[in-house]
Amino acid sequence: MTDGLPVIPPTDERVEEMLRGTDNPRDHILGRLGNDDNPITVEQLASNAVMAGCLPTYMPVLEAGVRALADPDSNSIQFSVSTGGWAYQWLVNGSVRDALDIGSESGAFGPTARANRLIARALGIAYRNTAKIYPGEKDMGVMGNPFKFNLLVGENEGDSPWKPYHVTNGFDEAESTISLSGPNSFIRWEPAENDPEEVLRGMIENTPPSMVGGEQQGGDFDQTISYVLSTESLETLAAAGLSKREVKEYIAENSYIPVEEFQKGVLWDDALDDYHDTVTSRQVPQISGPEYIEVIAGVDHPGRFNAVIGPSIGGPVTKKLEFPDDWKTLLAEYASEE
Structure with missing residues (x-):
């Protein structure tokens, strides 16, 4: 049920705390994943997020990420099971990058960008557990891929002379988005x-x-x-x-x-x-x-x-983030944890 690294046990108390990051009910189905169209609920996502080490403030990004995985245009099932050993490539745009300290500058692809690694890890574990994709069974990657669950970065919008990625793809600059490729x-x-x-x-x-x-x-x-x-x-x-x-x-x-x-x-x-x-x-x-x-x-x-x-071989697909009503309060509470 994991990526082979240590996880945090998803106790009822911890899952309940993670659910503070969304206004959706715990039984709300975010999408269906894998070739069996297995549903993933908000509660299931929160449980996987706890295991990966995420904070409740990450939930809006995680929910949008699941919607991207569930989008047929993402072709997520293909790059999840193919012998080629494909990865999940995530790109985050908008103000949420700064709010969650998502790395977009020096070392953003490296191991020290905490939110980058944890969000990508949670989405990978959630997909794996929902679609029941395990190495040698449904995941037939011959060599595997070290980027499978950790290829997430924020676009460095502030230093770019051009419009951000999400704006060139039809979204408003004030919106925050996450994009998926394979x-x-x-x-x-x-x-x-x-x-x-x-x-x-x-x-x-x-x-x-x-x-x-x-x-x-x-x-x-x-x-x-x-x-x-x-x-x-x-x-x-x-x-x-x-x-x-x-x-x-x-x-x-x-x-x-x-x-x-x-x-x-x-x-x-x-x-x-x-x-x-x-x-x-x-x-x-x-x-x-x-x-x-x-x-x-x-x-x-x-x-x-x-x-x-x-x-x-998938996407790219881009999804807009949806924030809970008490988003700013939650951010302030967890500011010292970022």
Whole structure:
């Protein structure tokens, strides 16, 4: 019932305290998870949250996260059971980042960002226990994935020259959201020079051929790729007059690679029949359009390290957070615990 790490026993008293973080009744069904459509109630989520070490103030994020997992567009069942060993990638936007001290700056992907690790852990355990997905049974990941239950970060909105992720996806800036994708790889690199061409070229060259964005890989789902860019790289691109959309378009239009390097063709039958046996030097797009690219404002830290995360076989889906009436009172009470 756990991720193999120590847990806090979900006693009645502790679950009751966790439920202070929501106005929904304990028997309210937040969604149905897994291929058996097993329901998860608010009380069940609270119990898993206690085990993971969460605070009651985390409940609005957790409830929205469950709604994202239950959304068919998230494809969560696919990346939960696949042999590829996919992870749950979470992105938090809005004022809730500061309210809960969700890491979005230095070390945000590291082990010291408490809320990041605990929220992601709780959502992973809750999904596992609700859908009854266990290694070697339903979870058939051949090698597993160290990011399975801990890949959550807040977007560094304050240092970004562009609109936040949730705003570019149709939400109001004042709203808080959580977004879900299902990637299996995380790669970092540092541009040799701080100039636009170097950043853009690095985004392309550090995306391996096996990391495909679009529908051309021959599977029954689209795949997206997320680029997490440092503040320096973001400012460099913005200073050159480039918008977020233009960066996405540039990456997609220049992502062509030789067909023999298109590794996904090995995995999917007939995926590249249109390209093989035509022109020897034929190139194919690694990313078939800007809609399969996400650009996220990363950490504000000395240095220019950037990351590419993907490919995601689920989502991305974004859900708005709903807060209880006594949210501010609860925040104040637990402020010393953050």
